[in-house]
Amino acid sequence: MPPPYPPALRILICLKPDPGVQAAIDRFRVDTGWPSWRRWTTAPRLHLTLQCWDGFPGSEVEPLRAALRGVPMAPLDLVLDKPQLWHRQTAVLLARPNAGLQALHERMRAALGQAGLLMAPHLQPHVTLSYRAPEPPPADAGPGIPWCAREFLLIWSQLPPAYPRAHHEVLQRYGAAEASPAA
Template sequence: MTEPNQLLVGLFPTIQVQAEIEAHRKDWWWPKDCSFPPEERLHLTLQYLDDQQGDAERRLRAALAAVCARRLQLTLDSSCTWNNDVSVVQPSEHEGLRRLQRDISCVLLQAGFSLQVRGRGWNPHVTIARDSERAARPISLKPIRWTATEFRLVRSHFTHPFRHEALASYPLH
């Protein structure tokens, strides 16, 4: 049985930032059974939703188009492995990023959508590995500067191989 698709609203790093994340990832010592998302799928999740089609998808796109936010100057400056064996890089605290996540969540709730990411539990990060128990990270992460100029709506297909389908992008001004 295949899992249903999900929709992801997120920030996707530029090719340069992807390369810097990959360079940091190569500095780790990884256990043999861990898995790595491909560079082009690296992202910082702002919201997850159940898949939508037809009128609901159009309503969703219109709600996201109403979000007005500024470009974000993010700094990825820490990395770790969480208790669930997921390894991540994380941005320094950024009020603009938190505001964008809240604004997206608000417009989606107002449009009648159920959200899978709750504001208080949201911990911004980019996943760099899964099943990474006992991974050893370098002592420090050279800060990675990332200017986020858009957020995207993506359909995640839980197929083999897993894939993302870009549906829309929304500029940050």
């Protein structure tokens, strides 16, 4: 039996970098010269957002989990290298264009649509670095951060003041199908 969920949740579908990629993102922030005093997203909470819902109905969590089970994923070789400033204060890091990432996003959109769940139409996959970035990112992003993503996650993002501390509760992991070895 699924746990009881509140009537409205903040739900994410994302790719979660391993600790090595998280450390590389931290080094990127320092190496590019952004001020260290800025309030950064902590390394364990870094993720590449594919979809985000604020106020997602708790009653729809189980149908969402079921719909995502039908979304196949292949390992994705990504390179994070495009810092941007969104909405005048949100620092994000984007991946280079990647056909596999785009295809995964479209498969999710189709599976959720069949289940009667809608994705935000124009959400660009991104890693949020800081919500309080008063200046634009540096022009030179360097060589980029390579990352092989092997799973996507369904996360319940619990944020203050509704919760005592910021926390991501993983509701489900969906692994990538590995290519079969050549015979």
